[in-house]
Amino acid sequence: MIAAIGIKRLGLAAATLAGGAFAALVILSLLIPADTVRDSIKAEIRAVTGLDPVLRGDVAVSLFPTGTVIFDQVALGDNRTGEPAMTVDQLVVRLRFFPLLIGRIEIADVSLVRPIIIIAFAPDGRSNWSSHVEMLARALQPNRDPGSNQSPDRVVSFSEIRIGDGKVILRDQARNITETLSSVEFALAWPSISKTFAAAGRFMWHDEMIEGVFSLSDFVAALVGDRSGLKVRFNGAPVKFAFDGYISHRPTLRMEGTLAADGPSLRDTLRWAAHRMPPGGGFGRFSLKAQTNVAGGNIALSGVNVELDGNVGEGALTFMADGRQAVQGTLAADGLDLTPYISAIRLLTTGDRSWERVPISLDGLNDVDVDLRLSAARVTLATAKLGRTAVAANLRGGHFTVTVGESEAFGGVVKGSFGLAKSPGGAELKAQLQFVDVDLDQALGELFGIRRIEGKGNLGFVVDSHGPSVFGLTEALNGSANLISRKGAIAGLNVEQLLKRLARSPLSRGNELSSGKTPYNLLAANVKIEQGTIKVDDVRIEGPSLRLALAGSASIPARELDLTGTASLLTTSGSGTAEAAPAFELPFVVQGAWDDPLLLPDVKVLMKRSGAAAPILNAIENHAPATSPPSGDDCQNRMRLATVDHCAPQPGR
Numbered sequence: 001m002i003a004a005i006g007i008k009r010l011g012l013a014a015a016t017l018a019g020g021a022f023a024a025l026v027i028l029s030l031l032i033p034a035d036t037v038r039d040s041i042k043a044e045i046r047a048v049t050g051l052d053p054v055l056r057g058d059v060a061v062s063l064f065p066t067g068t069v070i071f072d073q074v075a076l077g078d079n080r081t082g083e084p085a086m087t088v089d090q091l092v093v094r095l096r097f098f099p100l101l102i103g104r105i106e107i108a109d110v111s112l113v114r115p116i117i118i119i120a121f122a123p124d125g126r127s128n129w130s131s132h133v134e135m136l137a138r139a140l141q142p143n144r145d146p147g148s149n150q151s152p153d154r155v156v157s158f159s160e161i162r163i164g165d166g167k168v169i170l171r172d173q174a175r176n177i178t179e180t181l182s183s184v185e186f187a188l189a190w191p192s193i194s195k196t197f198a199a200a201g202r203f204m205w206h207d208e209m210i211e212g213v214f215s216l217s218d219f220v221a222a223l224v225g226d227r228s229g230l231k232v233r234f235n236g237a238p239v240k241f242a243f244d245g246y247i248s249h250r251p252t253l254r255m256e257g258t259l260a261a262d263g264p265s266l267r268d269t270l271r272w273a274a275h276r277m278p279p280g281g282g283f284g285r286f287s288l289k290a291q292t293n294v295a296g297g298n299i300a301l302s303g304v305n306v307e308l309d310g311n312v313g314e315g316a317l318t319f320m321a322d323g324r325q326a327v328q329g330t331l332a333a334d335g336l337d338l339t340p341y342i343s344a345i346r347l348l349t350t351g352d353r354s355w356e357r358v359p360i361s362l363d364g365l366n367d368v369d370v371d372l373r374l375s376a377a378r379v380t381l382a383t384a385k386l387g388r389t390a391v392a393a394n395l396r397g398g399h400f401t402v403t404v405g406e407s408e409a410f411g412g413v414v415k416g417s418f419g420l421a422k423s424p425g426g427a428e429l430k431a432q433l434q435f436v437d438v439d440l441d442q443a444l445g446e447l448f449g450i451r452r453i454e455g456k457g458n459l460g461f462v463v464d465s466h467g468p469s470v471f472g473l474t475e476a477l478n479g480s481a482n483l484i485s486r487k488g489a490i491a492g493l494n495v496e497q498l499l500k501r502l503a504r505s506p507l508s509r510g511n512e513l514s515s516g517k518t519p520y521n522l523l524a525a526n527v528k529i530e531q532g533t534i535k536v537d538d539v540r541i542e543g544p545s546l547r548l549a550l551a552g553s554a555s556i557p558a559r560e561l562d563l564t565g566t567a568s569l570l571t572t573s574g575s576g577t578a579e580a581a582p583a584f585e586l587p588f589v590v591q592g593a594w595d596d597p598l599l600l601p602d603v604k605v606l607m608k609r610s611g612a613a614a615p616i617l618n619a620i621e622n623h624a625p626a627t628s629p630p631s632g633d634d635c636q637n638r639m640r641l642a643t644v645d646h647c648a649p650q651p652g653r
Contacts, residue, residue, distance in 0.1 A: 040105035067095030089114040137223035210236040225250025239263040255294035262287035282340030297321035326369040335378040355471040362422040370395035412438035426468030435459040455488020489517040499569040563590040
């Protein structure tokens with residue numbers, strides 16, 4: 001009973017107190033002038049932030065049932081230019097409840113509705129916010145003046161500022177860059193008791209919503225340029241970014257700490273952030289972790305651990321933005337799969353019968369300089385498996401050069417360099433490569449689509465060209481090439497067996513021209529390339545009992561051969577060495593596509609060697625009228641096979 005009476009009395013007391021507070025608010029709303037509230041709030045904002053807002057619109061004061069003041073059209077001017085650094089459609093101020101009961105105006109929190117914040121950097125590095133930041137720093141520093149009425153550690157009143165549906169415009173006059181963050185929704189934890197400052201919220205950039213959180217361990221130190229702890233987190237569909245370290249900007253910007261970034265597609269991230277995409281394929285899922293040191297416009301990453309498309313590398317990178325943008329670094333990996341990046345860079349068409357005619361795009365080579373050193377224990381290029389490889393990639397002034405220090409490729413070693421540059425006609429190519437003791441079938445197959453030569457050998461070439469596509473480059477190709485191989489075979493031909501059979505039976509037929517192999521002890525070739533045509537002057541193939549010599553030309557754009565040669569069948573002595581004089585010689589021509597050439601022997605030589613056909617050939621040669629040469633397609637074939645010297649012209653041709 002006594003307890004019930006006590007609870008009842010407590011309830012009456014609470015109701016009385018609430019009623020008194022309610023009545024007080026009603027009375028205050030009638031007694032406190034709106035101008036007094038407005039001036040008090042403006043003075044409080046100036047005292048807390050050091051910033052003097054300019055009120056351009058109406059003011060609505062409501063002290064009942066809650067204390068709320070709404071300012072329309074508020075601006076924060078730029079003292080240097082006179083232009084506003086920030087404009088706000090509405091500045092909503094919510095007052096503290098209990099101080100208001102005793103007639104004191106204290107701000108609980110501030111909301112900026114639809115603000116437009118402009119941050120413009122001049123070429124000297126200062127911004128339109130520099131003077132405001134200095135004022136803010138002075139306002140937030142503890143007052144140490146002994147004659148001041150404020151305590152040494154003055155506590156500011158409100159501790160939260162909210163931004164709703166805002167817009168932030170960033171301008172860099174030196175680089176002529178303007179970026180806009182829209183739909184900005186942020187809550188700023190203003191330093192009231194502690195020194196820290198924190199902000200959390202989200203914004204829209206390049207049509208992607210990004211959530212962000214960042215904090216400063218010493219807000220005043222950060223404002224004046226001294227060292228302060230910094231934590232940053234951004235999270236969006238294109239990328240996740242985090243930094244944990246320290247920042248200062250006196251005398252220049254310096255940052256140090258741990259950086260981490262990752263995303264589902266580096267290609268999409270670059271398109272989103274810079275409106276650029278790398279050529280070719282690949283550039284999918286990526287991640288980066290590194291110790292970061294920022295000094296001015298230079299960013300140094302040490303202890304780098306980077307992953308891209310399943311490739312993992314370690315090393316160091318440096319990004320320089322003072323003047324021209326540049327990237328330098330060294331990366332090492334256990335294994336690299338470069339197949340995704342060359343999948344869209346095709347030398348041959350799908351049918352492997354002609355060169356690719358798609359225009360070569362080298363846009364973006366002039367935007368940045370690159371100097372990278374890469375090394376890997378294993379490298380995969382489509383079907384090619386390379387061993388230990390060290391390369392240097394250099395991009396400067398629009399010229400891209402890759403220098404291969406050494407690569408265990410195609411069972412041998414590759415050294416040299418190749419470069420691409422953008423030219424008025426498309427692309428400019430320069431290459432100087434040496435393939436030492438490589439598997440020729442694999443090397444020539446991967447490079448040129450030729451799979452005819454089996455065995456080890458050395459291949460070298462020095463070429464240059466220019467053109468709009470791969471096909472265009474082959475049309476204007478100039479340079480030289482050399483090939484030497486020992487102990488191998490030419491697939492698809494069995495010239496040695498053919499010669500032996502023709503020596504016994506000159507007019508016999510067989511399938512040795514399209515099957516089998518021609519073994520050799522030596523294959524040597526030295527050729528010159530002029531405007532896409534290979535000039536064949538010195539090509540020798542020597543086998544145990546065979547010698548071949550070739551001359552003529554080959555068209556690189558058409559991928560066709562037009563060669564003449566002599567095949568010599570050698571006899572061996574009792575000691576196993578070949579005799580100097582050949583036992584049988586047969587001229588021949590090689591014509592047609594590289595992949596499936598047509599080899600035609602000299603029929604006239606075979607007929608002369610045949611006992612049965614020789615009299616017929618002699619009769620034809622002795623009785624054919626000199627003034628009436630044969631004509632027609634049959635004559636053209638016979639002239640190509642050297643059975644006639646020339647053909648009569650045909651009517652209508």
